[in-house]
Amino acid sequence: MLNLHRMRLLVELSRRGTIGRVADALSYSASTVSQQLGQLENEAGVPLLEQVGRRVRLTDAGELLVRHAEGILQQVERAQAALAATRSDIVGEVRIATFQTAAMALVPGVLEEMSVRHPDLTLYLTEVQPDSATSALQAGEFDLILGEQYPGGDQPTDTGVDRRMLFDDPMRIYVADRWKPNRDRRELADFADVPWILEPKGKPARDWAETACRAAGFEPRVRFESADLLVLARLAETGHGVTLLPDLVWDGYRPQAQFVSLATKPVRKVYTAVRTGAETRPVLVELRNILVSVSDRRTDTAV
Template structure:
């Protein structure tokens, strides 16, 4: 029978990429990791690693072993969940990763609800963008991740991860508010999927015309390579222009401030305002581009763990408790 500890080291190597990264994550010496994997190769009787420059990659046989290891670890996750469910008190540590706007608006309320209901459950929260947090979840650095998905830009769905939807967060085009006008667009309204004029906005040509009017305006966007940047660039190109991106950051509060100070236009989600009146002018986007999906992700087999169930329930309650954004009324 193969040694489970060594199989987990092989799995770690698949997810972390290098022997040094595996050693750092598990507080081992790299030589110890290498020795353990050599012993696993001897147990299996075939090569498991092959050199690629200064790195190594898994052989076909190693990939087969990792797939079976994932199945074993899923069963162990279920066993851990069943043991926790058999206890009368929820204890231990739940490690959570969250992107910025959810961390600012949903997570604090969630923490308060869990503190009151499960005072002996320890929560460890890390601010991390989904593109880093989801691989870390697979590598077992976290137990639950809050993630986002932009319209028309679906995330990969690894078989070893489970998703559960939280909410749809409306997205808006944000531009500096004119000094003599406090107006913002009202809430999005349902209706036919058209690019006609907004019923409550001042842009007679509709959402795409509002976008095109900013073709020569400076923009702030998230960095290249992020799903949010890909979505934003695609939207601008569909409107017929290449945006002049002068500011790049994942900090949406900085996006907001740059729009407020008339340095840039931006795309901002409702969660940025957390129920407060917007401080910039908001315009509607095309109907099929108006919201991002926010969801939680856990490793397969862990979704039944009482701590995960309690956390997800608290997040859903936090959504119902959060204040709803109200737009400013038009002046007479």
């Protein structure tokens, strides 16, 4: 009999590439993961892994089992969702991963509404960088993620994830009067000579901003970096440079500088994601519906 938990470890290995990364993601030791995968091989009766240098890779049989395991795990999610639907109330625990601006602008309203509708439900919230949230969702660390996708990025096609767009979040230049004399700067290229304030290298927002600047004919001179968008905003409004920020930043934060809307009208897409098979779980359906309602209300009062 194939063990469900060990099959999940095999699926995680196929996604993450190394036993060490699987161990880190699931808070196990590497030796524990290796032992569990060895037991799965004994259960399967065929080699699932082969040694390649210091690493392991899936055999053809291992790849075959991963494909079946993904389907089995989705069926388990559907079974759990169906069982939850037989209850007359929504109780238990739900773990949510989100990014900074969504945590500030959307989550408080969601928590308030859920506490009124379902007082016996416990919500756990963690701020997670969006570029790592999906893998944490797939590993079962979270039940729902609020994610973001910057302009120009391909729509992710992550296996085993049900993703739904929530709203478009416009991106605009944010700049103090010091760098916008006589309001004569209107296009991205007009800020080629200004110091830039961006997220650190490797972040999707940074990749997009640099790509957009290069398309406008210049390489941005990045003077300041921070993953905290409120830090970017504060540095910009105190005149230390120019930045590109999504409008969601301004929910609960009063802007003190100027906006420049670009002709291309770039938007960051905000979405929800759950594991495939869990999308009919009543609490996740309710959370998604409330997120739509909260998002619609904030759109009506956007800056």
